[in-house]
Amino acid sequence: MNSKIWGGRFSQSRDALMDAINASIDFDKRLYAQDIRASIAHAEMLGAQGIISKDDTTAITGGLDAILREIEDERFAFSPALEDIHMNIEARLGELVGAPAGRLHTARSRNDQVATGFRLYVRDEIDGLDGALGALQHALAAKAAAHAGTIMPGFTHLQNAQPVTFGHYCLAYVEMLARDRGRFGDARQRLNECPLGSAALAGTSFPIDRDRTAKALGFDRPAANSLDAVADRDFVLETLAAASICAVHLSRLAEEIVIWSSAQFDFIALSDAFTTGSSIMPQKRNPDAAELVRAKAARIAGALTTLLVVLKGLPLAYSKDMQEDKEPTFDALDTLALCLAAMTAMVEDMEPNEEVMRQSAAAGFSTATDLADWLVRTLDMPFREAHHVTGRIVQLAEQKNVPLEDLDLAAMQSVHAEITGDVFSVLGVEKSVASRTSAGGTAPDLVRAEAKRWLKQLEQDRPRG
Numbered sequence: 251m252n253s254k255i256w257g258g259r260f261s262q263s264r265d266a267l268m269d270a271i272n273a274s275i276d277f278d279k280r281l282y283a284q285d286i287r288a289s290i291a292h293a294e295m296l297g298a299q300g301i302i303s304k305d306d307t308t309a310i311t312g313g314l315d316a317i318l319r320e321i322e323d324e325r326f327a328f329s330p331a332l333e334d335i336h337m338n339i340e341a342r343l344g345e346l347v348g349a350p351a352g353r354l355h356t357a358r359s360r361n362d363q364v365a366t367g368f369r370l371y372v373r374d375e376i377d378g379l380d381g382a383l384g385a386l387q388h389a390l391a392a393k394a395a396a397h398a399g400t401i402m403p404g405f406t407h408l409q410n411a412q413p414v415t416f417g418h419y420c421l422a423y424v425e426m427l428a429r430d431r432g433r434f435g436d437a438r439q440r441l442n443e444c445p446l447g448s449a450a451l452a453g454t455s456f457p458i459d460r461d462r463t464a465k466a467l468g469f470d471r472p473a474a475n476s477l478d479a480v481a482d483r484d485f486v487l488e489t490l491a492a493a494s495i496c497a498v499h500l501s502r503l504a505e506e507i508v509i510w511s512s513a514q515f516d517f518i519a520l521s522d523a524f525t526t527g528s529s530i531m532p533q534k535r536n537p538d539a540a541e542l543v544r545a546k547a548a549r550i551a552g553a554l555t556t557l558l559v560v561l562k563g564l565p566l567a568y569s570k571d572m573q574e575d576k577e578p579t580f581d582a583l584d585t586l587a588l589c590l591a592a593m594t595a596m597v598e599d600m601e602p603n604e605e606v607m608r609q610s611a612a613a614g615f616s617t618a619t620d621l622a623d624w625l626v627r628t629l630d631m632p633f634r635e636a637h638h639v640t641g642r643i644v645q646l647a648e649q650k651n652v653p654l655e656d657l658d659l660a661a662m663q664s665v666h667a668e669i670t671g672d673v674f675s676v677l678g679v680e681k682s683v684a685s686r687t688s689a690g691g692t693a694p695d696l697v698r699a700e701a702k703r704w705l706k707q708l709e710q711d712r713p714r715g
């Protein structure tokens with residue numbers, strides 16, 4: 251069947267396969283609210299400029315409001331023969347208000363229409379994600395405040411390195427998520443120019459007022475170049491890049507949760523709400539939600555790759571290839587929102603096993619650096635030499651199978667005669683973390699203050715939207 255909307259010069263009917271490959275309505279119906287918002291702004295501008303009559307404007311905007319309600323109440327019949335959301339709405343407008351509907355598309359094209367609607371959609375999504383990121387930061391900062399002094403091992407190479415606090419760990423992710431919010435915010439700022447009025451690619455001969463439509467839709471200004479405005483989707487690429495980086499952060503935290511909740515580590519307990527059992531091994535509690543957050547980063551990064559490759563080499567201006575921008579974007583942003591919600595709930599839910607963490611932090615001579623630092627500070631030893639002396643002391647402790655703080659002074663002095671009893675003031679995990687007072691360090695007092703600062707800031711900024 252030929253489209254009533256653009257079928258003027260077509261005489262043969264369209265192959266069903268053409269509808270199958272061409273129609274986007276099954277997925278782009280999600281743009282209905284943004285499409286209607288932009289159409290109302292456009293119709294009002296056409297009326298204000300005297301390009302269409304006031305009566306036509308009123309008929310069109312009234313009809314669009316009615317369609318919005320029909321879609322929201324699930325009373326709207328979407329038709330693949332009408333290709334996409336834009337033509338479905340316009341065709342329905344014709345049924346509802348008759349002739350004036352035909353004037354809505356004056357001085358516009360589906361090219362600027364879809365670019366505008368999609369920008370509005372992505373902007374709304376960014377605002378939602380910003381709120382979700384804030385909620386996860388808040389959950390982490392609250393854990394940090396509760397566990398500013400809870401000692402756990404810090405790792406490099408996943409080997410015990412130096413003791414840190416669980417609160418410090420949580421705040422590391424708060425910082426990462428803050429940068430994620432910054433990246434989404436940057437993308438939003440550059441996105442916020444209005445393509446409407448660029449028409450098909452060259453602008454229009456009608457005396458439109460692009461400042462008015464831009465303002466009505468909450469954009470900072472009209473986009474300056476009509477070709478660019480209809481042809482680029484870099485605003486989606488930036489958003490998906492921010493989403494991919496954020497998903498990688500979530501994936502790393504998810505991996506920590508998987509490791510920490512294993513029987514070998516036993517650092518945290520996840521409640522039944524975020525674990526599943528095994529059909530054959532009754533003892534199992536699997537951290538499925540964390541595993542899925544870990545995996546879903548792949549899918550989000552995949553969406554970014556898809557759109558990069560779709561756009562690569564496309565000549566200006568619009569090509570139908572660009573219709574392929576939507577499904578990966580919808581999927582990636584939905585997925586990220588789900589991951590953020592699941593992660594927030596998991597973080598709120600998880601409880602550290604403080605004693606296990608503390609003991610693990612003490613294992614593996616994790617305060618060796620503190621001993622070396624003491625030698626440097628107290629005996630004015632060059633760090634490289636102190637490293638060597640400490641290595642020998644660690645060897646002794648290992649032979650005697652005791653932690654450093656339980657090695658007797660005589661044993662230490664057998665390695666270096668000038669060591670005094672004062673050395674014990676830096677050994678032991680509590681002393682170690684308490685001494686890490688350099689800015690950004692893991693000392694519980696600093697962590698407590700940082701957690702408080704974050705909680706205050708997060709409670710102050712209301713999410714955008």
Ligand code: ARG
Binds near residue numbers: 274278361568570573
């Ligand atoms: N559904 C199309 C898309 O998403 C709308 C734009 C169609 N424009 C065109 N010239 N065929 O890209």
